[in-house]
Amino acid sequence: MKPAALLVAVAVLLALPAVLNAYALTIFILILFYGFLAQAWNILGGYTGQLSVGHAAFVGVGGYTSAVLAANWAITPWLGMFVGAGLAAVLGAIIGYLGFRFGLRGFYFVLLTVAFAEVCRILVSNIDALGGALGLYITFTGNPRQFQFQDQRVYYYIALALMLLATAVAALIERRRFGIYLTAIREDEGACEALGVDTFRYKMLAMVVSSFLTGLGGTFYAFYLFSLQPNTVFGIPLSVEIIIRPIIGGAGTLLGPILGSFILTPLAELSRQYFGQSGLHGAHLIVYGLLLVSVVLFLPQGAYPYLRRLFNRA
Amino acid sequence: MTLLTVENLSKRFGGLQAVRDLSFTLGEGEIVALIGPNGAGKTTAFALISGFLIPDTGRVIFRGRDLAGLKPHQVNALGLARTFQIMRPFPRLTVVRNVMIATLGRHPDPSEAERRARAILAELGLADKADLPAGGLTLAERKRLELARALGTEPALLLLDEVMSGLNEVETERIVELIRAINRRGVAILLIEHVMRAVMSLAQRIVVLNYGERIAEGSPEAVAADPRVIEAYLGDEEVAGAPA
Numbered sequence: 189m190k191p192a193a194l195l196v197a198v199a200v201l202l203a204l205p206a207v208l209n210a211y212a213l214t215i216f217i218l219i220l221f222y223g224f225l226a227q228a229w230n231i232l233g234g235y236t237g238q239l240s241v242g243h244a245a246f247v248g249v250g251g252y253t254s255a256v257l258a259a260n261w262a263i264t265p266w267l268g269m270f271v272g273a274g275l276a277a278v279l280g281a282i283i284g285y286l287g288f289r290f291g292l293r294g295f296y297f298v299l300l301t302v303a304f305a306e307v308c309r310i311l312v313s314n315i316d317a318l319g320g321a322l323g324l325y326i327t328f329t330g331n332p333r334q335f336q337f338q339d340q341r342v343y344y345y346i347a348l349a350l351m352l353l354a355t356a357v358a359a360l361i362e363r364r365r366f367g368i369y370l371t372a373i374r375e376d377e378g379a380c381e382a383l384g385v386d387t388f389r390y391k392m393l394a395m396v397v398s399s400f401l402t403g404l405g406g407t408f409y410a411f412y413l414f415s416l417q418p419n420t421v422f423g424i425p426l427s428v429e430i431i432i433r434p435i436i437g438g439a440g441t442l443l444g445p446i447l448g449s450f451i452l453t454p455l456a457e458l459s460r461q462y463f464g465q466s467g468l469h470g471a472h473l474i475v476y477g478l479l480l481v482s483v484v485l486f487l488p489q490g491a492y493p494y495l496r497r498l499f500n501r502a
Numbered sequence: 503m504t505l506l507t508v509e510n511l512s513k514r515f516g517g518l519q520a521v522r523d524l525s526f527t528l529g530e531g532e533i534v535a536l537i538g539p540n541g542a543g544k545t546t547a548f549a550l551i552s553g554f555l556i557p558d559t560g561r562v563i564f565r566g567r568d569l570a571g572l573k574p575h576q577v578n579a580l581g582l583a584r585t586f587q588i589m590r591p592f593p594r595l596t597v598v599r600n601v602m603i604a605t606l607g608r609h610p611d612p613s614e615a616e617r618r619a620r621a622i623l624a625e626l627g628l629a630d631k632a633d634l635p636a637g638g639l640t641l642a643e644r645k646r647l648e649l650a651r652a653l654g655t656e657p658a659l660l661l662l663d664e665v666m667s668g669l670n671e672v673e674t675e676r677i678v679e680l681i682r683a684i685n686r687r688g689v690a691i692l693l694i695e696h697v698m699r700a701v702m703s704l705a706q707r708i709v710v711l712n713y714g715e716r717i718a719e720g721s722p723e724a725v726a727a728d729p730r731v732i733e734a735y736l737g738d739e740e741v742a743g744a745p746a
Contacts, residue, residue, distance in 0.1 A: 364612065365610050365611075365612060365615070368599065368602060368603065368606060368612060369603065371595060372592050372599075372600075372603045375593065376590050378554070378574075378590065379586070379590040379591075379592065379651075380575075380603065381554075381573065381574035381575045382552070382574055382578060382584055382585075382586070382590075382652075383575075383578060383583075383603050383607065383651055383654070384575050384578035384579050384604065384607035385575055385607070386573075386575045387575070388573075
């Protein structure tokens with residue numbers, strides 16, 4: 189996309205809350221928030237090609253950290269957000285070290301990330317100080333210092349800021365040596381090593397940046413929904429929500445994850461509501477599955493590269 | 503001055519002794535060929551020298567430094583670059599991006615790295631392919647891309663693993679000329695090659711391997727006349743084809 193088109197898109201997103209009703213606003217908050225998580229994942233999974241199916245763990249660590257800091261030590265979530273992101277990055281570094289040092293690739297790396305997320309989920313479920321399996325509930329005060337707002341539009345703008353932040357980070361990485369190396373690591377690590385690229389170091393960096401950003405999202409999740417349950421924030425379904433958007437929109441492209449969120453989030457919400465009303469809970473997952481199968485079959489690189497080609501031709 | 507010293511290098515894969523007690527040296531600016539029948543251990547020797555495999559015994563000294571324990575990218579940073587027999591371009595990246603992965607090591611600024619990558623591509627006759635995905639190149643072009651990438655790391659020693667196999671005579675002649683030009687700039691070259699005409703015309707010295715062991719070493723003429731070499735490797739048809 190050209191810079192002018194990007195500016196227009198950002199301006200539209202800034203103006204949007206003025207015209208949206210409450211329901212539409214909620215959907216847009218989810219679009220932006222999942223777009224943010226998708227972009228954070230994209231740095232590791234898209235550009236670098238290291239498929240993490242455990243990114244929910246970083247959301248969980250980030251969310252639990254800021255919630256516990258706020259509840260027990262009265263530390264504002266605005267600060268707790270960064271502490272949580274830091275801990276998520278530490279967890280990311282541990283997973284990355286184990287995976288990359290011992291050369292786990294493909295399915296083995298996927299399994300490692302899933303295993304870590306599951307271990308986190310089970311651990312947190314069994315720690316009473318963290319609310320155990322029931323999780324944590326955050327009392328609503330409406331105090332902006334407590335990351336709580338009466339006006340839903342504030343959440344919209346925070347989600348937008350997070351999405352723009354992650355996208356700016358990805359854009360910056362893309363232009364630098366770091367980002368150019370990542371795209372080559374995705375293609376052939378051995379050849380990278382032969383050309384002098386320290387693949388371990390760059391994969392670790394990608395992991396740390398990706399898990400840090402995802403950890404930031406944990407605080408938003410906690411203080412937007414006012415509750416944290418181990419099964420939802422550490423669970424595989426959330427990890428799948430995070431990775432399915434960049435895959436459908438175009439992994440390893442700057443705008444693919446966002447496009448993926450714009451396609452998938454409304455579809456998920458509407459079909460969840462539609463099927464939910466007719467008593468078919470979980471049927472939206474079938475819609476996901478069908479969409480994923482069609483994208484993999486017909487647009488293996490995702491929707492964004494396809495649309496870009498379409499526009500370039502016109 | 504000695505650039506590379508290989509000392510008593512051995513590597514075993516299960517029941518197969520791939521390389522046995524291999525020693526040789528290579529001087530600065532020299533072109534040495536490593537030849538031998540299929541399965542003689544040439545590619546294994548390359549992998550041991552470049553840090554892709556860890557030797558069971560022996561050591562590799564490059565520019566006075568023992569390479570033991572170094573990772574391939576560290577070996578590369580010291581100035582020792584290799585190509586792969588089975589070429590490994592990044593197929594979805596453009597040709598110039600492929601070479602930039604190499605030039606970025608010494609030139610972290612992407613625009614400078616790109617300028618150098620394009621200069622190398624121009625030298626190797628790939629300038630008009632620079633902005634196409636590497637996956638679409640012909641075999642001969644991919645061989646040259648492999649060479650371009652290795653050159654992009656600005657090596658003092660280049661390990662070339664069969665960069666001529668599968669090429670026709672015109673293409674082979676072109677690569678031979680390119681290798682000569684690279685060598686004239688002071689880059690030492692160790693090459694594995696089956697194309698005897700090229701080996702004979704390029705190499706100043708030849709090391710012959712058979713069953714992982716060095717069976718002969720010397721000038722192309724001496725090696726071609728060595729009865730052990732003829733028996734082990736050259737056979738009748740190859741001797742006839744090689745310009746002695």
